[in-house]
Amino acid sequence: MPGTKDIKRRIRSVISIQQITRAMEMIAVSRLKRAEDRLRSARPYAEKIQELMESLAPSLPRIDHPLLVKREVKRIGLVLITSDKGLCGGYNANVISRTTRFINEHPDKEVRLILIGRKGYDLFRRKTYPIDHTLLQISKEISLQEVKEISGVIVKGFQEARYDEVDLIYTRFQSAVSTQPIVMKLLPLESSEVLKKGSEVKGEPIFEPTAEEIMAYLLPKYLEAQIYKAMVESVASEQGARMVSMKSASENAEEMISALSLSYNKARQASITKELLEVTTGAEALRFAQKK
């Protein structure tokens, strides 16, 4: 059995770890709350742009736009959203294993990566897949510039036929404890996917300038809205995962502290008993000697 001093030292170090995990948990809680607010306020735009897309859908087949071109898929651009920081449970591992699965599902295609977040970059730079672009240190609010940076890379790559298809892997946020890595197809945009509600055509409105021009203007913005939403959801999922994992870390620390306190008390008791035993046997021995 280790001495009381060693146990005491261990207890102290577990307590300080617990203080850190508690603090991180609190930070994650407040960041999660803000991320959820952002998610809520991003919803109206996403819904409205979807509505607009649907109103344009009848004219979609007539429209000849570079982002709607369908080619035989040989090269896929894959956007991947991971976090910059760790200590968030299985968050990054889940995204990465989904990515690996995606790549394995497309063995005959060339997959080129566009990485958002340091964790994904740290992993994939050591592998052989080509990396076309990386975006590290995304800001907490997620700026429009960051979204445009990514959409710019995708649009340019698709127009120059560097990608025949672009997919995005992000973590969908349902609640702090329920998140899920999702693959979303970004390009080419397909009318069937735009029309989720089965296309209720309400009579074509007047378009100014023309439906074609509005569509050309709208497509990149639609793409940006989707990327923004995926980024916001991913950040919320990250904070949720961090909150949950830090909470369980704090609980584990609590358990460890109580187990260690128990063995500390046992060790202390044992040493007291031992000392007492020594004193009494010593006294006993002296008395025995005097009697003689």
Add this chain to the structure above:
Amino acid sequence: METEPFILDVVTLKRVVFSEPIESVVAAGTVGYFGILAGHTPFVSSLQVGITKITKPGGEKLSLFTSSGFLMTDGKKVILLAEAAERPEEIDAVRAQRAKERAEKRLTERPSDIDIDRARVALLRAITRLKLTRG
């Protein structure tokens, strides 16, 4: 002319900037300014950087800075989607001034690696913002 108030929603990627019943709205379409009153025929237009003028029921007026986006109406409500939308009191005049100078510098010096169209739009954005802060 008295018209029935209708709802105008001004929405950006990040938030809802305005959502109130109004009497009329004038916005900067890519082919020119246009106005919308209640009962307008279903209409969709793309917007450029400009000032959106809103008249509330009772005649109170409000101007918003809106950058490129869309406006759509079905006659009962109007939705304005913009990349950025700000009320005059929200505009950062110092930042806009700096953006203006930066864009002007780019346009006069014209280094080979810049996107002229982007600089032009940036200049337009800055000038429009400044115009609105000065009333």
